[in-house]
Amino acid sequence: MGTMNRRRFISITAAAAGCGLAWPAFAATPLQEAVSWRGQALGAPTSLVIYHQDPVAAERLLRQVRSEVDRLEQIFSLYRPGSAISQLNRLGALAMPPSELVALLETCRKAWEVTGGVFDPTVQPLWKVLAEHFSMPGASAGGPTSTEIREALDLVGFDKVSFDQSRVAFGRPGMALTLNGIAQGYITDRAVELLRRGGIEKSIVDLGEIRVLGSKPDGGPWQVGIRDVATPAGRAAAIELVDKAVATSSAAGFSFDAAGRFTHLLNPRTGASVTGDRSVTVTARDAAKADAFSTAFSLMSSEDIRAVVKREGDIDVMLSDSRDGWRTP
Structure with missing residues (x-):
């Protein structure tokens, strides 16, 4: 979480079969044509492939998706000083917040509760302390002082955030939110909603997270290849998806220091x-849920992950490391 994309460490790409890790040219059905788009969302490369019998209508849908992505970035992006979340972080409160911000905060609250507080978007003060420390010339390799960390921790806690349709407010001055651990998934889900309303039944959407709509044009499941470049030879695996989403997190996504002792997963x-x-x-x-839990599970033991998976009932998890490779928790 923080102001940088947290999972460019992993190549996660839709593949027509097996685990090919390059964006493919899928074979369209005789009555449908594949129309694709690539761009940026929340600082991450994005791509979208849809199937439609009318290329003009498909292009119109793509324009609607691009417009929606831009609109939502103006709410959630920490890169944009005028965004709703940037204003909230500066002022400590936001009157008449966008309904999308309130909806996503409600999703955050559910993830925060289910994970026992492990998923917590109020960790931005910790991110700021680390970023400021390691941006200084001659910064100590040991990181910020214990006092600095303790002061930042006093500003962390999603229970200190109050929100409804009329107002979002922090309980303490100096608090701040980052939604980078869930907003990409939320934006992906909104894009899928637009496509469904536009009559699209088969699509693959990668707006920082991947979600597939329906099955492949040939009726089989989409296969998503995941390659973990943090492990030797970038160990790869494949996941079959139909009407589902996938998200991946790792400490290897970003570190503040060259030694990798201080990472974005806080x-x-x-x-x-x-x-x-x-x-x-x-x-x-949905992608927001996959996004949030991939973040939270990076901070949790296998036993705690299994407990959440059992309680939720609609999520699956794979872990990978250099010792054991890909496995279930």
Whole structure:
């Protein structure tokens, strides 16, 4: 979580079969044509392939998706100083917030509750302390002082955020939110909603997270290849998806220091960073859920992950590291 994309470490790409890790030219059905688009969303490369019998109508849908992505970035992006979340972080409160922000905060609250507070979008003060420390010339390799970490932790806690349709407010001055651990998934889901309303039954959407609509044009499941570049030779695996989403997180996504001791995956209770080469891949019915749980599970033990998976009932998890390769928790 934070202001940088957290999973460019992994190549996660739709493949027509097997685990080919390059964006393919899928074979369209005789009555449908594949129309594709590539761009950027929340700082991450994005791509979209849809199938439609009318290329003009398909292009119109793609324009609608691009417009929606831009609109939602103006709400969720920490890169944009005028975004709703940037204003909230500066002011500590936001009157008449966008309905999408309130909806996503509600999703965050559910993930926060289910994970026992491990998923917590209020860790932005911790990110800021680390970013400021390691941006200084001659910064200590040991990271910020214990006092600095403790002061940042005093500003962390999703229970200190109040929100409804009329107002979002922080309970303490200096608090801040990052939705980078879930917003890409939410935007992906909104794009899928647009496509469904436009009559699209088969599509693959990658707006920072991947979600597939229906099956492949040939009726089989989409196969998504995941390649973990944090492990030797970029160990690869394939996941079959029909009307599902997939998201992946790892400490290897970004580190503040060259040694990799201070990463973007921050424990909201202790302030410590997740280190090592374990990656977590989650499939779920929607991309926001896959996004949130892939973040949270990166901070959790296998036992705790299994407990959440059993309780939720609609998510699957794969772990990978250099010792054991891909496996279930």
